[in-house]
Amino acid sequence: MxxxxxxxxxxxxxxxxxxxxxxxxxxxxxxxxxxxxxxxxxxxxxxxxxxxxxxxxxxxxxxxxxxxxxxxxxxxxxxxxxxxxxxxxxxxxxxxxxxxxxxxxxxxxxxxxxxxxxxxxxxxxxxxxxxxxYRRIPAVTFAKKLIDEGRLGRIFHYRANFLQDWTISAELPQGGAGLWRLDAAAAGSGVTGDLLAHCIDTALWLNGGIADVSAMTEVFVKERKHALTGKTEKVTIDDACSFLCHFQNGSLGLFESTRYARGHKALYTFEINGEKGSLKWDLHDLHRLEIFEYSNEGATRGWKSVHITDGDHPYMGKWWVPGLAIGYEHSFVHQVADFLYSLGSGEPCHPTFRDALETQKVCDAVISSAKDHSWKKV
Amino acid sequence: MxxxxxxxxxxxxxxxxxxxxxxxxxxxxxxxxxxxxxxxxxxxxxxxxxxxxxxxxxxxxxxxxxxxxxxxxxxxxxxxxxxxxxxxxxxxxxxxxxxxxxxxxxxxxxxxxxxxxxxxxxxxxxxxxxxxxYRRIPAVTFAKKLIDEGRLGRIFHYRANFLQDWTISAELPQGGAGLWRLDAAAAGSGVTGDLLAHCIDTALWLNGGIADVSAMTEVFVKERKHALTGKTEKVTIDDACSFLCHFQNGSLGLFESTRYARGHKALYTFEINGEKGSLKWDLHDLHRLEIFEYSNEGATRGWKSVHITDGDHPYMGKWWVPGLAIGYEHSFVHQVADFLYSLGSGEPCHPTFRDALETQKVCDAVISSAKDHSWKKV
Amino acid sequence: MxxxxxxxxxxxxxxxxxxxxxxxxxxxxxxxxxxxxxxxxxxxxxxxxxxxxxxxxxxxxxxxxxxxxxxxxxxxxxxxxxxxxxxxxxxxxxxxxxxxxxxxxxxxxxxxxxxxxxxxxxxxxxxxxxxxxYRRIPAVTFAKKLIDEGRLGRIFHYRANFLQDWTISAELPQGGAGLWRLDAAAAGSGVTGDLLAHCIDTALWLNGGIADVSAMTEVFVKERKHALTGKTEKVTIDDACSFLCHFQNGSLGLFESTRYARGHKALYTFEINGEKGSLKWDLHDLHRLEIFEYSNEGATRGWKSVHITDGDHPYMGKWWVPGLAIGYEHSFVHQVADFLYSLGSGEPCHPTFRDALETQKVCDAVISSAKDHSWKKV
Amino acid sequence: MxxxxxxxxxxxxxxxxxxxxxxxxxxxxxxxxxxxxxxxxxxxxxxxxxxxxxxxxxxxxxxxxxxxxxxxxxxxxxxxxxxxxxxxxxxxxxxxxxxxxxxxxxxxxxxxxxxxxxxxxxxxxxxxxxxxxYRRIPAVTFAKKLIDEGRLGRIFHYRANFLQDWTISAELPQGGAGLWRLDAAAAGSGVTGDLLAHCIDTALWLNGGIADVSAMTEVFVKERKHALTGKTEKVTIDDACSFLCHFQNGSLGLFESTRYARGHKALYTFEINGEKGSLKWDLHDLHRLEIFEYSNEGATRGWKSVHITDGDHPYMGKWWVPGLAIGYEHSFVHQVADFLYSLGSGEPCHPTFRDALETQKVCDAVISSAKDHSWKKV
Missing domain, CATH: 3.40.50.720 (NAD(P)-binding Rossmann-like Domain)
Structure with a gap:
C-alpha cells in the first residue's frame, strides 16, 4: 500500500x-x-x-x-x-x-x-x-538504453537543436508573468537556459561530459516594451545561441537554439552518430526514434522509423496498446513515477541538483564564450 | 459549479x-x-x-x-x-x-x-x-471543420484503411477474456466491426452517407485453438475485409482493414480528395494533418504537414503550448467533455446510438456483400 | 564490340x-x-x-x-x-x-x-x-528480388494506386494530339489502360496472377469539348477506377486509379504485406524502398527507408555513387539495356507481348466488372 | 543553328x-x-x-x-x-x-x-x-528565386551540413587514383574542400557573404595505409569540420561536414529561416523543397513539401511531366546549358572563378580558425 x-x-x-x-x-x-x-x-x-x-x-x-x-x-x-x-x-x-x-x-x-x-x-x-x-520521453529513454548497451560503438558526432519562432514579432513585449523568459533579470539568460539547457542535459546523459565550447549568441530584436515598466527597454536575453564543442569521449558536438526559426514551434531534435549505428529523435514526433544499425548493412540498410508504442519500450507497458501514442505531458508522469520509486529504493532520482549543475556549467561556459569570442573550458 | x-x-x-x-x-x-x-x-x-x-x-x-x-x-x-x-x-x-x-x-x-x-x-x-x-482526435475534428467550411469543394474520393499485424501467428488462440475479438460469437465480426467500423464512422461524419458496397472478406488462418474450450476450432471472424462504395454525394470510397499487414500496429489512415483540396490523416502520427489546398496552386503548391498543437486547433487550447503533442487517450477525454457539455445544453452528443446505427448498416451490408459476392445497397 | x-x-x-x-x-x-x-x-x-x-x-x-x-x-x-x-x-x-x-x-x-x-x-x-x-526503376526491381528470395514469406495483401489530378477542370478539352488519352476511341479506356495497367503489370510481376475482380468506374465530368470536332461531347473514358481482387496465391488485392485526386501529380504507390515482411514504394520518391522485416522484430523493429543508390542495388552500379539519385527516365534506359542484352542471350525481354496480354486480361475484366456490377473471372 | x-x-x-x-x-x-x-x-x-x-x-x-x-x-x-x-x-x-x-x-x-x-x-x-x-538542382534554383523575390524577408538563420559515412573503416587506405580525396597533398583539405565547399557556395549564393567564422576540425582515424607508398602514414586531411559564422546580412550560420556520420551516404541539407518564411532542402530527396510561408499563418499553417517536377519550376519545363523526378546528374546538364547560353549572351556563367574564390576564402578561414582555435575574419 x-x-x-x-x-x-x-x-x-x-x-x-x-x-x-x-x-x-x-x-x-x-x-x-x-x-x-x-x-x-x-x-x-x-x-x-x-x-x-x-x-x-x-x-x-x-x-x-x-x-x-x-x-x-x-x-x-x-x-x-x-x-x-x-x-x-x-x-x-x-x-x-x-x-x-x-x-x-x-x-x-x-x-x-x-x-x-x-x-x-x-x-x-x-x-x-x-x-x-525529456529524459523520460520513452523514445529518448530508449535511446539511452541502446547507447548504454553499446549498440552505437565509438561515438563520433552529437548534434542537437531547439528551434522556435514565437518571438519574431517586434511587437511582443518582454517581462511580466507570461513573458519573464524574455527578461534576463528573471530568467538569467534567453534560449541558453530555456532551450539549450534541455539539449545539454540530454546530451550529457546520452554522451557524457563536454570539455570545451565555442559559442555565439545574438539578439535580433534589440529593444522591446517591458510589460512591467511600460517602457521600451534594451533586450538583455539571447534570442539565439549556437555552439561547437568537444565531448570528453572525443566526439564533436554542435548545438543550436533560437526563437527566430520561422515554421518551428518546439522542434527539439538530436542525432548521435557512432561507429556501429546512429539515432535521431525529434520532439515534434516524439513517439518515434530513427535508428540506423551498421549490423544491418547490405543492400537493405536504411534508417528505421521505430514507433515507440510497444510494451517492451520504456514506460510504454504502463499505457495503451501498440500503435497508440502518448504525448508530451507523459514525460512528467514518468518523472514523478521515477521520483517516487527512488524514494522507495533510496537511490537518487536523476537528474539530481548535482547532475543539473553540470548542465549549468556548460551553459555558463557557452554564455562566457559568446561574450569573449573564444573557446572556453567547461 | x-x-x-x-x-x-x-x-x-x-x-x-x-x-x-x-x-x-x-x-x-x-x-x-x-x-x-x-x-x-x-x-x-x-x-x-x-x-x-x-x-x-x-x-x-x-x-x-x-x-x-x-x-x-x-x-x-x-x-x-x-x-x-x-x-x-x-x-x-x-x-x-x-x-x-x-x-x-x-x-x-x-x-x-x-x-x-x-x-x-x-x-x-x-x-x-x-x-x-477518433472523431475527437484534434486533427480529425479539424478535418471536419475544414470540410464543413467548404474548403475541399465537391468531393471525388474517400479512402481509408486500418491495418494491423497482431494475429498473423497461427499460434495465437481465439476467444476468452483477452481475445474475444477473434471470436464471432462474442464480437459479431472480425475486423469489420472492430476496425472498419471506426473508418466508416469517420467517413459518414466527414463525407456523408454510403449508398452501396461491394466487399470481400478473408480468413487467412482457418483454425485456431479456442481459449475457452481448449480445442482447435474453425475461425469464424473475418481476418481482413475490403470494400468499394459509392457515397451519396457521388464520391467513390475505398476501405480496407486487416490484422495481417506485417509492420503496421494500428495504422488507421484516411484521405479525402475534393475539387479544391485534399486532406490526409494517419493514427500513427495522430497530431498531424496533411493538407493540400488548390487555392495555393502555383509553383509553391504542395502538401502541408500541419502540426495540430496550436491554441486555435480543436481542443488544443485546453492543453499545452504549440509544438507539444497530446496522444491517443485524449480523444476519450474530449468525448467525455463533449458529453458533459451536451448534458448542459440539452443537445445530443454525437455519435448517438442512432448515428452509430448508420455505421452498423454499412457493416452489415459489407458482410452481406462479401458473403454473396455482389453489390449491396446500404 | x-x-x-x-x-x-x-x-x-x-x-x-x-x-x-x-x-x-x-x-x-x-x-x-x-x-x-x-x-x-x-x-x-x-x-x-x-x-x-x-x-x-x-x-x-x-x-x-x-x-x-x-x-x-x-x-x-x-x-x-x-x-x-x-x-x-x-x-x-x-x-x-x-x-x-x-x-x-x-x-x-x-x-x-x-x-x-x-x-x-x-x-x-x-x-x-x-x-x-516501372519494372526497371531500381527500387522496384529490388522489391522483385527480395520477394523472389522469399524474404516476405506467404503474401497476404497487395495494394496499389495511381493518383493524378490533371483533369479536374471541366474546361480541359478531350481528344487531339495532346489529349488523346481522354478519348476512348483512341485510348480504349481512361485511367484503366493508362494508369492501372502499370499497377497491374507490376503486381502480376511481383505477386503472380489475378483470379477475379470486382470493379467500379466513374466519369466525374460527363461532357467535354472535343479538340478535333470543336463540339461538346460525352466523355467516354473512365476518370476513375477501383477494384478488389483475389490473387492466385490467395492474397487479396486492392487497386485504385484516378485523375481527380487533388494534390497528386503521378503518385503511383504499391505495398505488399507478407508473413515475414512488407515492402512499400512510391513513384514520387522513386529512389526509396520502404522495408519492414519480421526477422528484425523486437524493440527496434520498424520500417526502414532504404535509399536505393548503392552499387549493390539493381542497375545502380552503372550510375553514380551512393546517395546520388537517378530519376524516372532511367527506367527506359534500363529497359533498352535489358532488351539489348536479351538479343545477345536469345532470352525474351520481359514483359513480352504475351506477358503484357495478361495485364490486358485483367483490364478487360475490370472494365467488364464495372459495367455489370459483378465479380468477373480474369 | x-x-x-x-x-x-x-x-x-x-x-x-x-x-x-x-x-x-x-x-x-x-x-x-x-x-x-x-x-x-x-x-x-x-x-x-x-x-x-x-x-x-x-x-x-x-x-x-x-x-x-x-x-x-x-x-x-x-x-x-x-x-x-x-x-x-x-x-x-x-x-x-x-x-x-x-x-x-x-x-x-x-x-x-x-x-x-x-x-x-x-x-x-x-x-x-x-x-x-548543386546551384542547378531545380529545387535549389527555385529556393534562390524565392529568396530573391523577398519571400523570406529578413534572414535570421542559415544552417547546412554534408554528412557521409564512407571513411569510418580504419582499413580504408588513403591516396591513389580512387582515394586522393583522403590525401592532403592532392586534395588540400578533407571534408572542408570536398563537402563544405559545396555548402558554402550554395550559402553565399542564397544568403550573401560570410563575415567571420569559428571552426573545429577532427581526424578520427589518425593513420592509414597510403595506397601509393604502401606504408601506414599520418592522415593529413580533416575527417570532420564544423563552424559557426556571421553572414554580412546579420544572420547566423552553422555548418557541419563529416565522413563519419553512420547511416548518411551524401546527405547535403540546408535550411534558411527568415522573418516571413523558411526553406529546407536535402540532397537525398533532391526533387523536393520544403517551404514554410508566414503569409500562410493561421490554423492551417505548416511546412509544405513541394515536388519540384512541374513545368513552372526551374529547368523542369525541359524534361518530363509533373510528378516525374530527375536526378543528380541533371544538375550538370543544366550547368552545361547555362554555360552555353552565357556564351551566346556574353554574360558570365556563375559561379565564375572569381565567385568560387569567395568560397575558397571561407574555406581558408575555416581551416585557419580550426588550427588557431579562434574566430577569423573571412
Missing part, C-alpha cells in the same frame, strides 16, 4: 500545470509506486490566482508566502515552478526545512548559485531532482 | 481503462464543464478483478451483476465496455432504468439489435453516445 | 522522347551491351513535326507513313509510340515484315486485339517487349 | 563522367542552346585508361599530356577534372592558351592559388566557370 507524499506546489504557470498533472495521474498508471502524491498546498503571491489554480486542480489549501509553506509540518516535498531567479533562495530554505525538492529547470541563474543549492540539499540530505523531463 | 454525474462502469479491460482516464482528467483541463464525473461503481462478474480495477482507478464501490448496478439509485450513467454480444441487453435494460448510456463501439452485433437499442434509448429519452473516439 | 541495331521510331510525343533518350544513353552507361542502337528513322504523319523531332534527337531520316518504314531494309526494330488504337495494326505488319518490336503500353485496345498481336510476333519469331518501364 | 564548341576533357573519373554526360545530353533537352558541345579530345597520363574512357563516351581523340591538349587549335574549351593540386597550373596555362575553362570545384588548394587563377582568366578574358553543380 502506497504511503502518502504531501506536496506543496510553488507556482501555477505552464509548468505548475504539467507537474500537477503528473502527480494526479501517476497512481492510475503506475499502481506499484511506494508513495502516492497528495496535493496538499499550492502557493503563490497572488491569492486570487493561486486559489483558482488550487480549485481547478484539487489542491487542498493555498499559501501566499512560500516561507509559510516551508514551515508547514504537513508538507513533505516542494515543487519549485517559479522564475529562475527564485530557485536558489527557495531551494536552500526548503532544504534547511528538511523538505524534498523537485525544482524546475534550469537549476539556477549560474554555476555559483547552483553550487550553493547542491551543497544545501546534500547537507540536508533531502531527496532532490530537477525537471529535465 | 459543476454538478456531480455518478458513473457506473461495466467492464475493466482496455476500454474500461481508457474511458475511466477520460472521466478522471476532464475537469482538470475542461474546468467549465457543467457536470463532473464521479466514479461511483465498477461492475464485472469477476469480483476479484473488478475489485482490483476499482482500487487502482478509484471507483467507490463494485458490483458483480450489471442488473444490480442498474437498480442503484445513485448511478446516473452507465458506461458499457463489455464484448459486443452484451451491448443490446445491457443498453435496453439501462434505458428502461432511466440511465444515461455511453456505449463502446460498435453499437451492436447487427442492425436489428441496433435498431432495438435506438428505440429503447429514444423511448426512454436518456442521453446516449457511442465511443467512436 | 557492339553491333548496330537500327531503330525506327513511330511517334514523337512524350514516350517518343523518353524511349529515344533511352537509346541514346544506354551505351554510355552500359558499355557491355552486345548491340548499340542507331537512330535510323523517325516516323509520323505530320512531316514538319517529325522533321523537327528527328533534328532535335538526331534521327538520320524521317518517314511519314509507317508502312514505308516497315518496308525499309535498314530498319531492324520499330518502336511503337502512337495512340493505343494503332498498336495492333502496326505491330502485326511489323511482325510480318520481320522487325523486332518495342511497343508502348498498354499492349492493345482489348484482349482480342492483344491475342492477335501475340500470335503475330510469335509466328514471326521477332523479339518483342512492351514498355512497362 | 547551334555552333560547335570543341571540348577537351582532362580527367576521366567520377566527375569526368558526370560532366561528359552533361555535354552529351544538353542538346536533346535544351535544343535552343547557341553552341553545341563536341567531344573533341580526352586527356590523361594513363594512355590505356583514357583510351577506354574516350571509347566509351565517344571522344574523338585522346592526349596523354594536358600541355599538348592546350596547344591544339581545334579545342575551344577545357574541362579540368583532376585532383585539386593540379587546378592552378592547368587553368593558368589554359587561360594563356585562350581556352575557355570549366573547372571542377574547389577552385584551388587555397586563396593564393585561386587569386592567381582569377587574374589569369580575367587577363585572358576567357569564359570560365566552376562546377558547383
Amino acid at each position: 502506497a504511503k502518502a507524499l504531501n506536496l506543496g506546489m510553488i507556482g501555477y504557470g505552464f509548468m505548475g500545470r504539467a507537474h500537477t498533472n503528473g502527480y494526479k495521474r501517476v497512481a492510475d498508471f503506475f499502481p506499484d509506486i511506494p508513495f502516492k502524491p497528495v496535493l496538499k498546498a499550492a502557493c503563490a503571491r497572488d491569492a486570487e490566482k493561486i486559489k483558482a489554480f488550487a480549485d481547478q486542480w484539487g489542491y487542498e489549501s493555498i499559501e501566499t508566502d512560500w516561507r509559510k509553506l516551508l514551515e508547514r509540518k504537513d508538507i513533505d516535498a516542494v515543487d519549485i515552478c517559479v522564475p529562475n531567479n527564485l530557485h536558489k533562495e527557495i531551494s536552500i530554505a526548503a532544504a534547511k526545512a528538511g523538505k524534498m525538492i523537485l525544482c524546475e529547470k534550469p537549476l539556477a541563474m549560474n554555476v555559483a548559485e547552483g553550487e550553493e543549492m547542491c551543497q544545501a540539499v546534500e547537507k540536508a540530505k533531502v531527496a532532490n531532482t530537477v525537471w529535465y523531463n | 459543476a454538478k456531480a454525474l455518478n458513473l457506473g462502469m461495466i467492464g475493466y479491460g482496455f476500454m474500461g481503462r481508457a474511458h475511466t482516464n477520460g472521466y478522471k482528467r476532464v475537469a482538470d483541463f475542461f474546468p467549465d464543464i457543467p457536470f463532473k464525473p464521479v466514479l461511483k461503481a465498477a461492475c464485472a462478474r469477476d469480483a476479484e478483478k473488478i475489485k482490483a480495477f476499482a482500487d487502482q482507478w478509484g471507483y467507490e464501490s463494485i458490483e458483480t451483476d450489471w442488473r444490480k448496478l442498474l437498480e442503484r439509485k445513485d448511478i446516473d450513467a452507465v458506461d458499457i465496455c463489455v464484448p459486443n454480444n452484451l451491448h443490446k441487453e445491457i443498453s435496453i435494460a439501462a434505458a428502461k432504468a432511466g440511465k444515461m448510456i455511453l456505449c463502446e463501439k460498435p453499437l451492436a452485433m447487427n442492425v436489428a439489435e441496433g435498431e432495438e437499442m435506438c428505440q429503447a434509448v429514444e423511448k426512454a429519452k436518456v442521453a446516449n453516445t457511442v465511443w467512436y473516439n | 557492339a553491333k548496330a541495331l537500327n531503330l525506327g521510331m513511330i511517334g514523337y510525343g512524350f514516350m517518343g522522347r523518353a524511349h529515344t533518350n533511352g537509346y541514346k544513353r544506354v551505351a554510355d552507361f552500359f558499355p557491355d551491351i552486345p548491340f548499340k542502337p542507331v537512330l535510323k528513322a523517325a516516323c509520323a504523319r505530320d512531316a514538319e513535326k517529325i522533321k523537327a523531332f528527328a533534328d532535335q534527337w538526331g534521327y538520320e531520316s524521317i518517314e511519314t507513313d509507317w508502312r514505308k518504314l516497315l518496308e525499309r531494309k535498314d530498319i531492324d526494330a520499330v518502336d511503337i509510340c502512337v495512340p493505343n488504337n494503332l498498336h495492333k495494326e502496326i505491330s502485326i505488319a511489323a511482325a510480318k515484315a520481320g522487325k523486332m518490336i518495342l511497343c508502348e503500353k498498354p499492349l492493345a485496345m482489348n484482349v482480342a486485339e492483344g491475342e492477335e498481336m501475340c500470335q503475330a510476333v510469335e509466328k514471326a519469331k521477332v523479339a518483342n517487349t512492351v514498355w512497362y518501364n | 547551334a555552333k560547335a564548341l570543341n571540348l577537351g576533357m582532362i580527367g576521366y573519373g567520377f566527375m569526368g563522367r558526370a560532366h561528359t554526360n552533361g555535354y552529351k545530353r544538353v542538346a536533346d533537352f535544351f535544343p535552343d542552346i547557341p553552341f553545341k558541345p563536341v567531344l573533341k579530345a580526352a586527356c590523361a597520363r594513363d594512355a590505356e585508361k583514357i583510351k577506354a574512357f574516350a571509347d566509351q563516351w565517344g571522344y574523338e581523340s585522346i592526349e596523354t599530356d594536358w600541355r599538348k591538349l592546350l596547344e591544339r587549335k581545334d579545342i575551344d574549351a577545357v574541362d579540368i577534372c583532376v585532383p585539386n593540386n593540379l587546378h592552378k597550373e592547368i587553368s593558368i596555362a589554359a587561360a594563356k592558351a585562350g581556352k575557355m575553362i570549366l573547372c571542377e570545384k574547389p577552385l584551388a588548394m587555397n586563396v593564393a592559388e585561386g587569386e592567381e587563377m582569377c587574374q589569369a582568366v580575367e587577363k585572358a578574358k576567357v569564359a570560365n566557370t566552376v562546377w558547383y553543380n
Whole structure:
C-alpha cells in the first residue's frame, strides 16, 4: 500500500500545470509506486490566482508566502515552478526545512548559485531532482538504453537543436508573468537556459561530459516594451545561441537554439552518430526514434522509423496498446513515477541538483564564450 | 459549479481503462464543464478483478451483476465496455432504468439489435453516445471543420484503411477474456466491426452517407485453438475485409482493414480528395494533418504537414503550448467533455446510438456483400 | 564490340522522347551491351513535326507513313509510340515484315486485339517487349528480388494506386494530339489502360496472377469539348477506377486509379504485406524502398527507408555513387539495356507481348466488372 | 543553328563522367542552346585508361599530356577534372592558351592559388566557370528565386551540413587514383574542400557573404595505409569540420561536414529561416523543397513539401511531366546549358572563378580558425 507524499506546489504557470498533472495521474498508471502524491498546498503571491489554480486542480489549501509553506509540518516535498531567479533562495530554505525538492529547470541563474543549492540539499540530505523531463520521453529513454548497451560503438558526432519562432514579432513585449523568459533579470539568460539547457542535459546523459565550447549568441530584436515598466527597454536575453564543442569521449558536438526559426514551434531534435549505428529523435514526433544499425548493412540498410508504442519500450507497458501514442505531458508522469520509486529504493532520482549543475556549467561556459569570442573550458 | 454525474462502469479491460482516464482528467483541463464525473461503481462478474480495477482507478464501490448496478439509485450513467454480444441487453435494460448510456463501439452485433437499442434509448429519452473516439482526435475534428467550411469543394474520393499485424501467428488462440475479438460469437465480426467500423464512422461524419458496397472478406488462418474450450476450432471472424462504395454525394470510397499487414500496429489512415483540396490523416502520427489546398496552386503548391498543437486547433487550447503533442487517450477525454457539455445544453452528443446505427448498416451490408459476392445497397 | 541495331521510331510525343533518350544513353552507361542502337528513322504523319523531332534527337531520316518504314531494309526494330488504337495494326505488319518490336503500353485496345498481336510476333519469331518501364526503376526491381528470395514469406495483401489530378477542370478539352488519352476511341479506356495497367503489370510481376475482380468506374465530368470536332461531347473514358481482387496465391488485392485526386501529380504507390515482411514504394520518391522485416522484430523493429543508390542495388552500379539519385527516365534506359542484352542471350525481354496480354486480361475484366456490377473471372 | 564548341576533357573519373554526360545530353533537352558541345579530345597520363574512357563516351581523340591538349587549335574549351593540386597550373596555362575553362570545384588548394587563377582568366578574358553543380538542382534554383523575390524577408538563420559515412573503416587506405580525396597533398583539405565547399557556395549564393567564422576540425582515424607508398602514414586531411559564422546580412550560420556520420551516404541539407518564411532542402530527396510561408499563418499553417517536377519550376519545363523526378546528374546538364547560353549572351556563367574564390576564402578561414582555435575574419 502506497504511503502518502504531501506536496506543496510553488507556482501555477505552464509548468505548475504539467507537474500537477503528473502527480494526479501517476497512481492510475503506475499502481506499484511506494508513495502516492497528495496535493496538499499550492502557493503563490497572488491569492486570487493561486486559489483558482488550487480549485481547478484539487489542491487542498493555498499559501501566499512560500516561507509559510516551508514551515508547514504537513508538507513533505516542494515543487519549485517559479522564475529562475527564485530557485536558489527557495531551494536552500526548503532544504534547511528538511523538505524534498523537485525544482524546475534550469537549476539556477549560474554555476555559483547552483553550487550553493547542491551543497544545501546534500547537507540536508533531502531527496532532490530537477525537471529535465525529456529524459523520460520513452523514445529518448530508449535511446539511452541502446547507447548504454553499446549498440552505437565509438561515438563520433552529437548534434542537437531547439528551434522556435514565437518571438519574431517586434511587437511582443518582454517581462511580466507570461513573458519573464524574455527578461534576463528573471530568467538569467534567453534560449541558453530555456532551450539549450534541455539539449545539454540530454546530451550529457546520452554522451557524457563536454570539455570545451565555442559559442555565439545574438539578439535580433534589440529593444522591446517591458510589460512591467511600460517602457521600451534594451533586450538583455539571447534570442539565439549556437555552439561547437568537444565531448570528453572525443566526439564533436554542435548545438543550436533560437526563437527566430520561422515554421518551428518546439522542434527539439538530436542525432548521435557512432561507429556501429546512429539515432535521431525529434520532439515534434516524439513517439518515434530513427535508428540506423551498421549490423544491418547490405543492400537493405536504411534508417528505421521505430514507433515507440510497444510494451517492451520504456514506460510504454504502463499505457495503451501498440500503435497508440502518448504525448508530451507523459514525460512528467514518468518523472514523478521515477521520483517516487527512488524514494522507495533510496537511490537518487536523476537528474539530481548535482547532475543539473553540470548542465549549468556548460551553459555558463557557452554564455562566457559568446561574450569573449573564444573557446572556453567547461 | 459543476454538478456531480455518478458513473457506473461495466467492464475493466482496455476500454474500461481508457474511458475511466477520460472521466478522471476532464475537469482538470475542461474546468467549465457543467457536470463532473464521479466514479461511483465498477461492475464485472469477476469480483476479484473488478475489485482490483476499482482500487487502482478509484471507483467507490463494485458490483458483480450489471442488473444490480442498474437498480442503484445513485448511478446516473452507465458506461458499457463489455464484448459486443452484451451491448443490446445491457443498453435496453439501462434505458428502461432511466440511465444515461455511453456505449463502446460498435453499437451492436447487427442492425436489428441496433435498431432495438435506438428505440429503447429514444423511448426512454436518456442521453446516449457511442465511443467512436477518433472523431475527437484534434486533427480529425479539424478535418471536419475544414470540410464543413467548404474548403475541399465537391468531393471525388474517400479512402481509408486500418491495418494491423497482431494475429498473423497461427499460434495465437481465439476467444476468452483477452481475445474475444477473434471470436464471432462474442464480437459479431472480425475486423469489420472492430476496425472498419471506426473508418466508416469517420467517413459518414466527414463525407456523408454510403449508398452501396461491394466487399470481400478473408480468413487467412482457418483454425485456431479456442481459449475457452481448449480445442482447435474453425475461425469464424473475418481476418481482413475490403470494400468499394459509392457515397451519396457521388464520391467513390475505398476501405480496407486487416490484422495481417506485417509492420503496421494500428495504422488507421484516411484521405479525402475534393475539387479544391485534399486532406490526409494517419493514427500513427495522430497530431498531424496533411493538407493540400488548390487555392495555393502555383509553383509553391504542395502538401502541408500541419502540426495540430496550436491554441486555435480543436481542443488544443485546453492543453499545452504549440509544438507539444497530446496522444491517443485524449480523444476519450474530449468525448467525455463533449458529453458533459451536451448534458448542459440539452443537445445530443454525437455519435448517438442512432448515428452509430448508420455505421452498423454499412457493416452489415459489407458482410452481406462479401458473403454473396455482389453489390449491396446500404 | 557492339553491333548496330537500327531503330525506327513511330511517334514523337512524350514516350517518343523518353524511349529515344533511352537509346541514346544506354551505351554510355552500359558499355557491355552486345548491340548499340542507331537512330535510323523517325516516323509520323505530320512531316514538319517529325522533321523537327528527328533534328532535335538526331534521327538520320524521317518517314511519314509507317508502312514505308516497315518496308525499309535498314530498319531492324520499330518502336511503337502512337495512340493505343494503332498498336495492333502496326505491330502485326511489323511482325510480318520481320522487325523486332518495342511497343508502348498498354499492349492493345482489348484482349482480342492483344491475342492477335501475340500470335503475330510469335509466328514471326521477332523479339518483342512492351514498355512497362516501372519494372526497371531500381527500387522496384529490388522489391522483385527480395520477394523472389522469399524474404516476405506467404503474401497476404497487395495494394496499389495511381493518383493524378490533371483533369479536374471541366474546361480541359478531350481528344487531339495532346489529349488523346481522354478519348476512348483512341485510348480504349481512361485511367484503366493508362494508369492501372502499370499497377497491374507490376503486381502480376511481383505477386503472380489475378483470379477475379470486382470493379467500379466513374466519369466525374460527363461532357467535354472535343479538340478535333470543336463540339461538346460525352466523355467516354473512365476518370476513375477501383477494384478488389483475389490473387492466385490467395492474397487479396486492392487497386485504385484516378485523375481527380487533388494534390497528386503521378503518385503511383504499391505495398505488399507478407508473413515475414512488407515492402512499400512510391513513384514520387522513386529512389526509396520502404522495408519492414519480421526477422528484425523486437524493440527496434520498424520500417526502414532504404535509399536505393548503392552499387549493390539493381542497375545502380552503372550510375553514380551512393546517395546520388537517378530519376524516372532511367527506367527506359534500363529497359533498352535489358532488351539489348536479351538479343545477345536469345532470352525474351520481359514483359513480352504475351506477358503484357495478361495485364490486358485483367483490364478487360475490370472494365467488364464495372459495367455489370459483378465479380468477373480474369 | 547551334555552333560547335570543341571540348577537351582532362580527367576521366567520377566527375569526368558526370560532366561528359552533361555535354552529351544538353542538346536533346535544351535544343535552343547557341553552341553545341563536341567531344573533341580526352586527356590523361594513363594512355590505356583514357583510351577506354574516350571509347566509351565517344571522344574523338585522346592526349596523354594536358600541355599538348592546350596547344591544339581545334579545342575551344577545357574541362579540368583532376585532383585539386593540379587546378592552378592547368587553368593558368589554359587561360594563356585562350581556352575557355570549366573547372571542377574547389577552385584551388587555397586563396593564393585561386587569386592567381582569377587574374589569369580575367587577363585572358576567357569564359570560365566552376562546377558547383548543386546551384542547378531545380529545387535549389527555385529556393534562390524565392529568396530573391523577398519571400523570406529578413534572414535570421542559415544552417547546412554534408554528412557521409564512407571513411569510418580504419582499413580504408588513403591516396591513389580512387582515394586522393583522403590525401592532403592532392586534395588540400578533407571534408572542408570536398563537402563544405559545396555548402558554402550554395550559402553565399542564397544568403550573401560570410563575415567571420569559428571552426573545429577532427581526424578520427589518425593513420592509414597510403595506397601509393604502401606504408601506414599520418592522415593529413580533416575527417570532420564544423563552424559557426556571421553572414554580412546579420544572420547566423552553422555548418557541419563529416565522413563519419553512420547511416548518411551524401546527405547535403540546408535550411534558411527568415522573418516571413523558411526553406529546407536535402540532397537525398533532391526533387523536393520544403517551404514554410508566414503569409500562410493561421490554423492551417505548416511546412509544405513541394515536388519540384512541374513545368513552372526551374529547368523542369525541359524534361518530363509533373510528378516525374530527375536526378543528380541533371544538375550538370543544366550547368552545361547555362554555360552555353552565357556564351551566346556574353554574360558570365556563375559561379565564375572569381565567385568560387569567395568560397575558397571561407574555406581558408575555416581551416585557419580550426588550427588557431579562434574566430577569423573571412
